Amino acid sequence: MQVETVTTTPPAPSASIPDVRLLFREGMARLGAAVNIVTTDGPAGRAGFTASAVCSVSDTPPTLLVCLNRQASVYDTFKRNGVLCVNTLARDHEAISRLFGGKTPMAERFASAGWSTRETGAPVLDGSVVAFDCRVTKVVESGTHDVLFCNVLSIEIDHARDGLVYFARRYHGLSAG
């Protein structure tokens, strides 16, 4: 896999940083976001985690980004495989979001649902609202996270599925109709 990596310098440690961190999280808790299971498979094996830090970058070429904490257990697997699928969750997917967002063993996470594959081999979740099958083309390190820029190779949409958002540290359903 050939990816460009850009590194930013983190701010110098300061006694006030823990307060800023808590305030930042408090603020971000009020910025509602779709919930996704981001998966990968390949030479490094299969892995997946719950992610709300996912967003559109460009439609030409179709590009989205995913922010992944470098301390996450799945980090090395994603880094080595270089492919991923963003599976956007539906209203009835709260339990699987909790499984992939906790310290659950990987086999148990994947045993909880049905999966298929498209171009990259990354697992596509049965019943997702939309699934974006992607190749990672660029990685930017920023603070505790890597920002993964992803070229979207194929998209599967289910227009009938209700959505799921995470707001104020709770899950909320969204009507599709």
Ligand SMILES: NC(=O)c1ccc[n+]([C@@H]2O[C@H](COP(=O)([O-])OP(=O)(O)OC[C@H]3O[C@@H](n4cnc5c(N)ncnc54)[C@H](O)[C@@H]3O)[C@@H](O)[C@H]2O)c1
């Ligand atoms: N972007 C992320 O890495 C991210 C996002 C959501 C939740 N989480 C993790 O899930 C757990 C529960 O989160 P919660 O939302 O219920 O409460 P929380 O108070 O830990 O987080 C509130 C909000 O802050 C942001 N946030 C949390 N941790 C972050 C991190 N390490 N880096 C950047 N942004 C972060 C997210 O937008 C989150 O919804 C925590 O362990 C949290 O770290 C991580």
Ligand SMILES: Cc1cc2c(cc1C)N(C[C@H](O)[C@H](O)[C@H](O)COP(=O)(O)O)c1[nH]c(=O)[nH]c(=O)c1N2
């Ligand atoms: C609603 C919600 C949203 C997110 C997360 C959690 C939850 C509950 N987590 C945390 C991530 O899912 C978690 O670190 C791992 O799946 C479990 O940790 P380990 O895999 O055991 O390290 C998370 N992590 C991350 O690196 N980027 C993200 O965007 C998010 N978003």
